[in-house]
Amino acid sequence: MKRIPLTFDRAVLTTARLPKPFLPEIALLGRSNVGKSSLLNQVAGQKGLARTSNTPGRTQSLNFYKSGETLYLVDLPGYGYAKVPERVRQAWRKLIESYLETRESLVGGILILDIRRDPTELDRIMHNWLVTRNLPHLVVATKMDKLSRSKAARSLAVIRKEFNLTPDGLVGFSANTGAGRDRVSVWIEEQKRTQ
Numbered sequence: 791m792k793r794i795p796l797t798f799d800r801a802v803l804t805t806a807r808l809p810k811p812f813l814p815e816i817a818l819l820g821r822s823n824v825g826k827s828s829l830l831n832q833v834a835g836q837k838g839l840a841r842t843s844n845t846p847g848r849t850q851s852l853n854f855y856k857s858g859e860t861l862y863l864v865d866l867p868g869y870g871y872a873k874v875p876e877r878v879r880q881a882w883r884k885l886i887e888s889y890l891e892t893r894e895s896l897v898g899g900i901l902i903l904d905i906r907r908d909p910t911e912l913d914r915i916m917h918n919w920l921v922t923r924n925l926p927h928l929v930v931a932t933k934m935d936k937l938s939r940s941k942a943a944r945s946l947a948v949i950r951k952e953f954n955l956t957p958d959g960l961v962g963f964s965a966n967t968g969a970g971r972d973r974v975s976v977w978i979e980e981q982k983r984t985q
Contacts, residue, residue: 792975793835794857801851805888809854811895814985815862816978819916820902822868825932828965829902830855830865833975840865852889861982864889864896869912890919898926898981900974905931905945905962909952917953926984928977929955935964 802808818826827840853865866886899920903913920927931949934942950960963970
């Protein structure tokens with residue numbers, strides 16, 4: 791079982807609090823309540839590293855997780871539906887856009903989708919953003935254990951076609967069973983080696 795040791799480094803609410811860009815960073819992107827925190831916990835092999843919740847919008851800052859002195863994984867607030875006031879949502883949007891557009895140490899992204907839901911326009915926009923900037927990226931379909939094997943296979947085929955992905959560009963993942971964790975971890979390690 792491949793795990794990546796991670797430690798929580800900081801929560802950032804304004805770009806002024808961003809760490810100095812001396813380590814490569816991989817952003818975790820996805821809708822609210824898609825399972826970004828659960829994925830982080832599973833990849834690190836630490837249950838309580840990132841806070842999980844059934845309430846959309848729990849992640850309200852850019853959360854930096856450090857892998858030794860080699861890499862940051864950056865958990866971004868989820869886009870789309872969240873039970874927060876509009877002014878808070880707009881503040882998140884400004885923070886996320888500023889980070890994505892200006893961060894020189896951003897070297898890749900993991901786009902996280904819920905396998906039970908069709909990709910949204912925001913998912914397509916985020917994937918297109920990664921493609922047009924030529925950033926290495928991986929698409930991860932979470933909550934695989936919530937579907938039968940045949941339904942999961944159909945959903946993965948839809949996602950693969952929607953985003954024109956190679957077989958290596960999409961991983962089915964379950965935080966409950968650990969399915970897909972090794973493939974995600976290996977991809978992250980590969981990004982470390984290419985920097």
